[in-house]
Amino acid sequence: MRLFNAEDRANLRPGQPAPLYHQLYLVVKRKIEGGDLRQGALLPAEKDIAAYFSVSRITVKRALDDLEAEGFVSRHRGRGTHVTYKYEPKVLRAPLDNMLDSLAVMGRETQVRLIDFARVTPPPQVAEALRISNDTLVERAVRVRLSEGLPFAHYLSWTILIGPRPGRGGAEDRQTRLDLFRGLGIHLEEIDQVITAIAADSTLAQRLVVRIGDPLLQVTPSLRTSATGRSTT
Structure with missing residues (x-):
């Protein structure tokens, strides 16, 4: 289906x-x-x-x-x-430097737990967002970020293969993608983010230790890099 x-x-x-x-x-x-x-x-x-x-x-x-x-x-x-619901994201613009600084601080002061990592073909909507064909391999990673041992964020990322990368379980699993890109000499040029409110499903409820149906803030970013012009979502 x-x-x-x-x-x-x-x-x-x-x-x-x-x-x-x-x-x-x-x-x-x-x-x-x-x-x-x-x-x-x-x-x-x-x-x-x-x-x-x-x-x-x-x-x-x-x-x-x-x-x-x-x-x-x-x-x-x-x-x-x-x-019948019409999806209409509202466009807001903000300086990129402040966002990158916040990501860097978060990476230093929190921990990350890797749930899953694989190289797969993306679903159609992800391929469209990354401007690639449906049969192009990308890296799919699922992570939970914690502060003082308590989960506060759940991440699902799709990244175009760029440069040499270690496999699952390497030091990159504990990095933010910002640090990972910088280590490869790749710089972010633009970030688009769609922010919506959602209700926790059973998977998110279990991983974030909340109740099913609890309100969550969903942030869907699309990062454009100097290496590819578009690399991750």
């Missing part, structure tokens, strides 16, 4: 305090608010969503009912379920 992936499916976990329909609601809502499901997009049929996530059609219907009640989708017999 192209609109959803294995990570989305893993976010539905029976036995959690939040019922399955609400977990599914959060998965779909996050994709809509993040721009992965754009206005006018047609969602799969209830039976197909139920089969993909291994839940009942009643669970799917309850999740879609809640999304419709909040204005995220519209449902019409014979025409299916369409996204």
Whole structure:
């Protein structure tokens, strides 16, 4: 199912305090608010969503009912379920130097835990953001950053292969990407960031030690470097 992936499916976990329909609601809502499901997009049929996530059609219907009640989708017999929420990021500009200084300080004063690292082909929306073909290998890393042993940020990064890089478990796992790029002689030229509010799904709740549905701030940056003109998101 192209609109959803294995990570989305893993976010539905029976036995959690939040019922399955609400977990599914959060998965779909996050994709809509993040721009992965754009206005006018047609969602799969209830039976197909139920089969993909291994839940009942009643669970799917309850999740879609809640999304419709909040204005995220519209449902019409014979025409299916369409996204009605319009994703419109607002553009704000700020000096790059202050942001880089803040990143450098964060890298020195916090710790990082590597969850996953692999070289993979990116999903279509990531390939589009990086301006590469869908079959180009990129580095996908999942990290949690901690302060005094307590998690406060969850990172998912997609980086174009640039220069010689050590494998998983090297010193780079504890670096910010800013330090990593500087070590390779690469300088950031521009950072675009999309900031949205989301609700924690089961994976984020577990890794950040919060409750499912708790509000989180999601920052989606796109970094342009002197090496490639666009390298990471």
